Amino acid sequence: MDDVITNRIEFKGIFDIDLKHVFECGQCFRWEDEKGDGVYTGVVGDYLCRASQRRDDDGSSAIMLDVSGGDEDFWYEYLDLGTDYREIKKFLCRNNDEIRPAVKSCGGIRILKQDFYETLISFIISQNNNIPRIKKCIESMCKRFGEPLGEFDGRIRYAFPKPEVVAAADEEVFVGMKFGYRSAYMPTASAKFLEEGLPTGNMAEKKEKLLKYAGVGPKVAACIMLYALRDTASFPIDTWVKHFMNDLYGIDEKNLAGMARKAEEMFGEYGGYAQQYLFYYYRG
């Protein structure tokens, strides 16, 4: 049936995980529960994956992956299975009644370790946009510029495009794919990434380098750092975050610096996790 699937990987005894939370909390755009049965399919790098979860009697879960490639280490790392989320949640909730409902309700989130270039492009697309349309834009560029990886559940799946291909593409193609004013950012950001590679240094230095990309501002840079570079203190402030920082902590919706300061003070090194629990909880 699925000739592309070559390997089954199973991780047992995992706590604090819920695939729905992982894949629908807004951090990634290429995972779907296509049949509505809790089985998620996605493309990660050049690999296809079908992921499902079994809840065992001791409260832990087994995560089953049917994949077309990638070894255990790769998927373990991608899913952030080596991190103790129980400790993180305990830390976030200490002296903070406001975040508890979000952590309790969205406690199965894991922050994925995503590809830098894909995250860069995806979150440039995300600006002033909504999630369903972001997904459509990404799928259309994958279909147009990505390598076909094989048929999977009756559909041909495509890798995320290589930067070389997008850098050489005409901006007008993206206009045709309804990228709107973001179209011009696609080739230029890709070319810049090819020149520079990954941003290096401490968080401030990385942010400074990311802000030099046309189409990347403070919010998108923070997302890239959190989702691709594992800067767990990174606290992206978007419209939903503005809402809950105002609701929960009484900070004025325009006071972004105040929000960043408050997040640092309350959550420190774990700001990114806090943001993710709250974002998903508030967005619903």
Next chain:
DNA sequence: ACCCAGGTGGCTT
């Protein structure tokens, strides 16, 4: 017709 969505760049005080 408006407002909003995982905002940013550019221009004006």
Next chain:
DNA sequence: AAGCCACATGGG
């Protein structure tokens, strides 16, 4: 540094 506003697109 801070305050506007335009920027494509599609859904409510």
